[in-house]
Amino acid sequence: MDVLSFQLLLNGLVLGSGYGVLALGFALTLRAAGAVNFAHGDVATMAAYGGVVAAAFGATGVMAITAAAFLGGVLGLIVAIIAWAPLHRRPVEATFIAAIALGIVAQNSLTVGFGGAPRALPAIVDGGWHIAGVYLSAHGALSLVVAIAAFIGVATLLLRTRTGLRLRAAAEDPEIAAAHGLPVIGLAIFAFLLAGALAGLAGAILSNQHYVTPTVGAIYILKAYIAATAAGWGRILPTALVAVGIALFETIGAALVSQAAAEGALYLAFLALLAFRPEGLAGDIQGRRV
Amino acid sequence: MRRAYLTICVLFLSLSAPAAPVLADQVVVPVLAPITGFLALEGGAQRNGAILAAEHASKRHNIKFQADVQDTTTAPDVAVSALKRTLKNGKPPGVLGPILGSQMLALLPIADQEGLPILTISGTAKLTELGSVNVFRFFPGDSVVKAAHALFATEQVGMKRPAILFQTTAYGQSGRSVLVENLNRLGVTPVYEEGLSPASKDLSAAIAKAASAGADGLLLHLHAGPTALVIRQAHELGLNLPIVAGSAMHQPTTAALLEPVMLKGVCAESGSAPAAEVDGPGKAFADSYRARFNTEPDAFALAEYDAVGMFAKAYAAGSNSAATMRAWLSKNPYQGIAMSYVSNGKGDMAHSAVIVCYDGVSHNARVARRFKDGAWVN
Numbered sequence: 001m002d003v004l005s006f007q008l009l010l011n012g013l014v015l016g017s018g019y020g021v022l023a024l025g026f027a028l029t030l031r032a033a034g035a036v037n038f039a040h041g042d043v044a045t046m047a048a049y050g051g052v053v054a055a056a057f058g059a060t061g062v063m064a065i066t067a068a069a070f071l072g073g074v075l076g077l078i079v080a081i082i083a084w085a086p087l088h089r090r091p092v093e094a095t096f097i098a099a100i101a102l103g104i105v106a107q108n109s110l111t112v113g114f115g116g117a118p119r120a121l122p123a124i125v126d127g128g129w130h131i132a133g134v135y136l137s138a139h140g141a142l143s144l145v146v147a148i149a150a151f152i153g154v155a156t157l158l159l160r161t162r163t164g165l166r167l168r169a170a171a172e173d174p175e176i177a178a179a180h181g182l183p184v185i186g187l188a189i190f191a192f193l194l195a196g197a198l199a200g201l202a203g204a205i206l207s208n209q210h211y212v213t214p215t216v217g218a219i220y221i222l223k224a225y226i227a228a229t230a231a232g233w234g235r236i237l238p239t240a241l242v243a244v245g246i247a248l249f250e251t252i253g254a255a256l257v258s259q260a261a262a263e264g265a266l267y268l269a270f271l272a273l274l275a276f277r278p279e280g281l282a283g284d285i286q287g288r289r290v
Numbered sequence: 291m292r293r294a295y296l297t298i299c300v301l302f303l304s305l306s307a308p309a310a311p312v313l314a315d316q317v318v319v320p321v322l323a324p325i326t327g328f329l330a331l332e333g334g335a336q337r338n339g340a341i342l343a344a345e346h347a348s349k350r351h352n353i354k355f356q357a358d359v360q361d362t363t364t365a366p367d368v369a370v371s372a373l374k375r376t377l378k379n380g381k382p383p384g385v386l387g388p389i390l391g392s393q394m395l396a397l398l399p400i401a402d403q404e405g406l407p408i409l410t411i412s413g414t415a416k417l418t419e420l421g422s423v424n425v426f427r428f429f430p431g432d433s434v435v436k437a438a439h440a441l442f443a444t445e446q447v448g449m450k451r452p453a454i455l456f457q458t459t460a461y462g463q464s465g466r467s468v469l470v471e472n473l474n475r476l477g478v479t480p481v482y483e484e485g486l487s488p489a490s491k492d493l494s495a496a497i498a499k500a501a502s503a504g505a506d507g508l509l510l511h512l513h514a515g516p517t518a519l520v521i522r523q524a525h526e527l528g529l530n531l532p533i534v535a536g537s538a539m540h541q542p543t544t545a546a547l548l549e550p551v552m553l554k555g556v557c558a559e560s561g562s563a564p565a566a567e568v569d570g571p572g573k574a575f576a577d578s579y580r581a582r583f584n585t586e587p588d589a590f591a592l593a594e595y596d597a598v599g600m601f602a603k604a605y606a607a608g609s610n611s612a613a614t615m616r617a618w619l620s621k622n623p624y625q626g627i628a629m630s631y632v633s634n635g636k637g638d639m640a641h642s643a644v645i646v647c648y649d650g651v652s653h654n655a656r657v658a659r660r661f662k663d664g665a666w667v668n
Contacts (some may be wrong), residue, residue, distance in 0.1 A: 116329060116331035120546075211515050211547060259485075
């Protein structure tokens with residue numbers, strides 16, 4: 001592998017760390033609450049702006065990212081309370097529209113409050129390394145570490161804890177779970193909160209090197225949705241891994257052909273996957289998709 | 291929960307309600323601008339420039355001008371609806387159109403049908419090539435700024451084998467096409483060109499391919515975020531290639547995304563650069579803009595300011611109908627803050643540009659060259 005290829009691989013992984021954490025949260029609400037949270041990208045964006053505000057008041061990179069994750073959790077809670085809890089027994093489209101509406105309100109509020117100029121969050125840690133012609137920023141390296149920690153944390157929560165077992169049980173059959181005394185609504189709202197925190201974390205990671213604008217959430221949600229569909233509806237960790245794959249595809253594909261062609265190829269590959277394996281790469285856990 | 295919904299609905303309706311009707315003794319200056327959406331930065335500058343100009347013109351001419359700003363977002367049909375709403379209140383002497391070229395192209399047939407002058411700061415070349423007598427462009431079009439862009443890159447920076455990275459949008463393709471024409475006229479052929487989506491989050495592959503093609507410099511025609519991303523990633527790749535960027539790079543908000551060291555060797559074309567002016571009317575405008583809006587001005591704000599200034603001068607001179615306004619704008623010169631404006635017969639009013647450069651130790655740009663009517667003037 002030559003230096004350029006290795007550099008692109010590294011850049012793709014750093015970008016993928018943000019996409020992966022974002023998709024992790026999206027899939028979590030999908031799995032635990034059965035909800036397609038179309039406001040997830042806008043939660044990431046709004047939380048990133050929270051980090052920008054924290055930085056303007058002197059917060060360091062670590063503090064700004066922590067603030068973004070915290071704000072993301074609060075926003076996830078708000079989405080659950082406004083756009084999911086009162087509507088989850090209605091036709092499924094009601095929650096979609098409510099989430100989309102909240103997202104648009106968030107975008108326009110950010111535009112009015114901050115203007116349309118791109119903003120950057122401070123790096124987790126400044127600086128970087130040039131090693132044998134390849135550059136890795138300290139922020140990029142730590143983004144990878146944070147993403148891996150988030151993957152392991154969510155996997156542990158879902159697979160190794162009683163809360164995770166309850167979340168999965170409530171998602172797979174809410175009525176039976178409720179009959180056994182599980183607080184189904186509370187568990188789903190907890191999933192929104194956790195997913196919001198992950199969105200905030202992702203928004204903050206991405207907003208240092210790739211900037212944040214009020215409308216960037218629409219791009220984020222598209223990537224997360226594709227990852228969730230390609231991985232298998234409700235498959236949490238495969239969704240995160242596919243999101244990393246999307247970032248690698250974008251970065252390396254752009255080198256092989258062109259950036260525009262790589263983007264086109266990504267969607268063609270997605271269409272082909274839907275045609276030949278509609279249940280997704282890891283299989284459809286929910287048995288239903290949108 | 292119902293109460294919460296009701297509160298949200300009331301809040302939303304209060305935010306989206308039409309502006310309060312203006313008094314009869316006010317002259318309403320309709321301003322259509324993309325306040326929300328991906329061009330909100332430029333739309334916000336347009337709005338601020340119009341508001342400030344209306345305030346200043348009111349004092350200058352002793353007539354109360356009121357900028358009535360309507361959000362066009364970034365969809366052509368929304369701009370059309372905004373113009374039709376404006377016309378419902380009676381035909382004004384003129385309208386300040388949105389900066390977005392695709393919206394302006396959608397508005398032109400209505401303007402021609404109504405005989406309504408539209409003053410715009412959109413740079414899209416096609417606008418003044420359609421034969422409309424109602425379009426007046428106050429921002430130098432691609433034919434002006436890309437001539438300066440190409441000339442500076444080849445003559446001043448010494449690029450012989452530039453690579454061009456441009457946006458895949460109509461804005462990007464229009465600028466790229468005129469830039470290549472100007473380079474060819476100067477005997478230079480780009481060694482590499484690539485169109486980039488504004489949504490793309492990693493541009494290192496395009497930069498690396500440009501370097502591999504033997505480029506001795508990068509010419510950018512990108513929006514603000516992608517411009518900053520290319521400059522950051524080119525720096526991180528250690529390429530040390532000189533960069534001459536499009537007008538997005540003259541905006542202080544774009545420079546703020548980068549470390550000063552990343553800006554070393556970076557220059558940019560623009561219609562003007564009020565934040566970089568150190569004296570004269572440009573500096574006075576920048577100071578009053580900062581005081582009024584607590585933010586840095588850019589060329590779009592200043593162009594809109596000058597457009598409203600010329601509108602107000604025409605009105606004060608008796609052009610209070612669409613026909614008389616069109617005639618006045620077509621025939622008279624106007625000394626604005628950014629430059630002097632006069633129609634070339636097609637509606638192109640602006641014929642000057644500047645090149646700004648960064649020194650690599652601060653975020654502040656300085657004006658390196660001024661360009662007028664196809665040549666450097668300093």
